[in-house]
Structures are given as C-alpha cells and as structure tokens.
Amino acid sequence: MLLLPFFAISMALADPVDDYLKLQMERNHIPGLVVAVVKNGHVLKLKAYGKANLEWDAPVTTDTRFQLASTTKALTGTALMTLVQAGKIGLDDPLSKYLQDAPPAWRGITIRQLATHSSGIPDLPGLDLSPETTVAIAVKKVAELPLSHAPGDQAGYGSADFVVLSRIMEVVTGKSFPQLLQSQLFDPLAMKDSAFDEAIQFGPVRRSIPIPKRASVYYWDTKRQQIHAFIFPSHAYSAGGLYSSVSDLAKWISALDNGKILSSQARATMWTQGKLSNGVSTDWGIGWVSRTYEGRRVVGHSGGPALSDVLHFVDDGLTVIVLQNQQKMYPYLAQGVADIYLPLAKVRPYHPIKDPDPSQTLRFRQLLDSLRRGKLDTKPFAAGHEDLIQDVSNLLGPYSRSLGAMSKFELVEAEGRSFVFAGVYGRKVVNWLFDLDADGRIVAMNCATP
Numbered sequence: 001m002l003l004l005p006f007f008a009i010s011m012a013l014a015d016p017v018d019d020y021l022k023l024q025m026e027r028n029h030i031p032g033l034v035v036a037v038v039k040n041g042h043v044l045k046l047k048a049y050g051k052a053n054l055e056w057d058a059p060v061t062t063d064t065r066f067q068l069a070s071t072t073k074a075l076t077g078t079a080l081m082t083l084v085q086a087g088k089i090g091l092d093d094p095l096s097k098y099l100q101d102a103p104p105a106w107r108g109i110t111i112r113q114l115a116t117h118s119s120g121i122p123d124l125p126g127l128d129l130s131p132e133t134t135v136a137i138a139v140k141k142v143a144e145l146p147l148s149h150a151p152g153d154q155a156g157y158g159s160a161d162f163v164v165l166s167r168i169m170e171v172v173t174g175k176s177f178p179q180l181l182q183s184q185l186f187d188p189l190a191m192k193d194s195a196f197d198e199a200i201q202f203g204p205v206r207r208s209i210p211i212p213k214r215a216s217v218y219y220w221d222t223k224r225q226q227i228h229a230f231i232f233p234s235h236a237y238s239a240g241g242l243y244s245s246v247s248d249l250a251k252w253i254s255a256l257d258n259g260k261i262l263s264s265q266a267r268a269t270m271w272t273q274g275k276l277s278n279g280v281s282t283d284w285g286i287g288w289v290s291r292t293y294e295g296r297r298v299v300g301h302s303g304g305p306a307l308s309d310v311l312h313f314v315d316d317g318l319t320v321i322v323l324q325n326q327q328k329m330y331p332y333l334a335q336g337v338a339d340i341y342l343p344l345a346k347v348r349p350y351h352p353i354k355d356p357d358p359s360q361t362l363r364f365r366q367l368l369d370s371l372r373r374g375k376l377d378t379k380p381f382a383a384g385h386e387d388l389i390q391d392v393s394n395l396l397g398p399y400s401r402s403l404g405a406m407s408k409f410e411l412v413e414a415e416g417r418s419f420v421f422a423g424v425y426g427r428k429v430v431n432w433l434f435d436l437d438a439d440g441r442i443v444a445m446n447c448a449t450p
Contacts, residue, residue, distance in 0.1 A: 016340050017045065024333060025050060025324075028398045029220035032060035033324040034246040035337060040317040041257035043250050052215040052325065054225060063193050065243040066215045066323035069230075069303030071310055072242040075252070076162060076177075077115060077270055077287020078262065079184045080169065085266045088172050091115070091286070098168045103143045109151045114165045116274030116284040118155040120147035121164060129233055131200035135177070138235040139167045155274065155282040159239035162287075166238035177237050186248075189255050193245035199231045206231065211243050217307065219327040228327045240303060246323050249310065253319045271299045271314060293335065293449055294428070295348055302331035305395065309334040316342060330399040335449070344427040348450070352410040352422070364421060364434060365409040372400045382441035392445055399447065403430065 017035065025033055032050035036043060048060040068075075083089045089098070091112040096102045106121070113119040122145050128138065142160050149156075166177045173180055178196050186194050199208035219228040232241030255261050262270070273281040273290045283291045288299045293311070300311040300319075306329035312319040318341055320334040355361055363380060370377040376393045403425040409432075413420035417436040422429050428449070435444035 017337055018047070018049075020336055020340060021049060021322075021333065024336065024398075024402060027401060028326060028329055029218075029225065030324050030326040030329070031218055031225065032064070032215055033322065033333075034060055034062060034064065034066070035333075036246045036250040036253075036319075036321040037337065037341065038250055038253045038257065038319040038321070041254045043254065046246065046250060048246075052213070054216070054218065060215065061213070062247045063245045064213050064215050065193050065195075065211055065245050066308060066325065067217060067230075067304065068240070068242045068244055068308040068323075069232075069305075070240045071301045071303035071308040072238070072240045073162060073287045073303075074301040074310060075181060075185060075242065075287075076165070076238045077285070078252070078256070079181055080111075080115060080165065081262055081266050081270045081286060082184045083169065083172060084269075085262060089168070091269070095164065095168060098171050099139070099164075105147050106143065111165070111168065112274065112286070113151050114161045114168075115286040116155065116282060117157050117161055118152055118274055118276060118282065118284070119161050119164070120149045120151050120153065121158075121160045122146075122148045123158045123160045127231075127233065128235070129201045129231060131202065133233065133235050135163060135167045135170060135235045138163050138233075150277070152277040155276065155284055157284075159236050162239040163236050166235075169238075181242075185252065185261065188261065189248075189251045191244070191248040191251055193243075193248045195243055196232075196234070196237055196241055197243060198234060200234070201231060213245075214243060215323075215325045217304075217325050217327055246321055249321050249323075253310070253312065253321065257317065257319075293338075294344060295450075296342070300334070302334075305329070306331040306333070311335060311338055313338065313342065318342065328394045328398070330395040332399045332402060336402060339428075347424060347427050348429045350410075350412055350422040350429055352412055353414065355411045356414070360419075360440070361409065361411060361421065364419075364432070365406070368400060368406065368409070368423065368432065371397055372403070372405075374401070380442050382437050382439070382443045385443060388443070388445065396445070396447060403428065 032052045034048045037045040046062050048062050050060055052058045052060045052064045092110050095109050096107045109119045169180055197208040197211050217228045218225040270286040271290050274284045275281055283289055289301055290299045297314045302309040309322045309331045311334040320337045322333040367377055367380050378389050381389050406423045406425055408424040410422050412422045419434045421432045423432055431448045433446045434442055437443050
C-alpha cells in the first residue's frame, strides 16, 4: 500500500517531452540535443540532453552553441524588420534605391522579393570559399548572371537573395552583417552565446575563431559516428552560419512575443506570406517560412536540414526550438514536441479521389513500409537517382519511423506524373509526394504535413 502514493508521484513527474526526445535520440543516433518551449513570452521548458562532443565526452548544456545553418535567415529577417520599423529600409523599395550600381535587370526587384526568395537572382555555381570574396564582391559576381525568372514570377529557395540583402543592410547601416546582428539583436537581448566562427579556407587549410562550448556535428554512417563539418562563407552569413544556444534563441523568441524588438504590426508583416506577380501566395515570409501545420498557422525555419528547428504557432503563442548535432535528420522534432503541447483532437479531414491505378498505390505503400523498417526498397526509383535514394533513406527514414504504423494510404491528388497520397498515422495525416518518369519510376519524393 505504501508504494501506491510513490508510484502516483512518479507518474505525475514524468515528462512526455523528455521521453519523446530521448527515444528519438536513441533511434537516430543523436549525440546531443536541447529544447526550449516558449509560451507567450514565457519559457516553459529549457533542457539539454546527451553529449556536445564525443571526443571529450562533453555534455550538452543550455548554453552549448549549435550550428543553426539556414535558421539564421529567421534572425536576418528579424534584423531587417528592425530597419524597416525604423524607416531606414522600405520593403517595397526597389533595390536600386540602395545599390546604385545594380544591373538593369535588377532595377525592378524589391527588398520584399529578396526576403521572400522571389527576386529571380540565381545562386553562384559552386561554393565560393575564397577568403577574398566579401559581400560586395559576391554581389558583383552574382550581378553578372542572368535572372532565372522575372522578379516576382516564381519563388525558389536559395542564398543569393540574402547575399544581396545583406549588402543592402551594409550600405544602409555602415556595418557588416555580424555587426548588424550584434547591434540590433544580440546586445539588446543579452544574447551572449551567438556568433559566427569566421571560417576561411586556403587550399587544404581551414582557419576559424574559437567558439566557446561549440557542439560538434556528427554523421552516423550505419555503424559509427563520423565528425561532419560544413564551412559557411562569410559573404553568405545572412543565409546561414550562425552559432547560437537554445537559451539565446529563447530570449529572441520571448522578445518577439513581448514586442521588445518589433511592434506587433512589424512582426505580422515579417510572418506574412509573400505573393507572386499573379497573386499566388508562397510559403516565404521575411526570412521565415510561413505555412500551416495540422490546420494551425505556423512560422519558423530549420537548418542543416535539421541541426536547428524553430516552430512558432502564431495563434497559440507557442514556440518550440530544437537544436541537435546529428547531420542525418529530417526537421520533425519540433513538430513532435508541439504535438505533445497541442495534441490533435481528431484526424484532419482529407479528400481521396478515384484511384486509377491501385497497384501503383500499393507499391508506394510498400515502399513507405520498407522505409519505416529501415530497409528502403530501391527498385521503384529511376536509375541515376542515387542521391535521391540516399536523401530519402537518411532524412525521410527517421521521420517515417517516428510516425509509426500507417493505417490508411489514399490518393488525394494526381496531375500528369505527379501524385500526392494521404497517409494516416493515428490522428496525424501526412502527405507523401511522388514524381515519376515516363517508365513509372520515382524521380522525386518528399512529404508534407498540411
């Protein structure tokens, strides 16, 4: 009888978020991870798990600095909006207002189009790691390339938009991009764990400044961990490369929630989906991804593709931040934590259409079953798509396993050789997207949670 009260207390203290994240770490060979949950400006949870560095057996703490990769863009968007709010930059101004030597093809491009990936400015081929390539030089190199499309006609994810954007912010403020983040965000918010490593490369030699409490990044090759490193060129820092801690990011989100750095109007503008010339909305806000998740409006960004993940539920006032150091991951951990705080009441409605080829549907379902079991069947993929197979196995595999068994799999969209199927996992519905070649082999595959 004496054991019952103790058992009840133990159950009450159990944290499903801890259980969920520890399980995902075990399944996906994640050495270290941190999580923050912020509700309307108040930090509800801030916790670290595992190892930041396996060579030194160093534990992760809440001030461990993780590589944010492309999540840096969300901080870039925030810094840009502080300049917009101060009247120093107009989102609908042409970039030629700030870059007097802009080529004629750029003169109709607006600041908003740069920030929402719809300018048409293409990325430079290859990765320019020359230490002599400044932001200004990189912009000159990009200016020599033809536009990939007319400004505002399409939206395509890339870094060149943000390189040009950072040059404009340099011209306006007289500060380098790292200096701008320091003055606009890091100093006002006491974000002491955020910095760039200033990595440069001379042939086989790479140099960078020390980053205190930096988490190493690892890549699980099915048998062992390997150290993984990616150099972010300094001219593209506005697109990716920042190191930060979960404590610092929680300060940033809390400040956004409390209106300390942006007004509610500026914040809403930052999170508004961009629009193309034809009026169609895109998933890009000002440096943030803006979409829906399980019927809820969310904004955020991931990077690495999943070294960092920030997910803010606009109408619920809830933000989940997850940082981790396993390269072979899909950005679903923040969603998983959010599912615990905002559980689904019922299965989201979806609308199956008549299936013209049930045998094909069965093949795709069997493929997903093999993916979940960790033994991806590669026969349905077109020849010459080994990179796709690797990405599906390495990135979609962990996500598929996190979903568990699928109860339903039905066709919801079909156009030409492109198909979308709704997979039902408990109360969650995930759309699986397949593009086929003329022989019915897979040439593209992805998933999305509407």
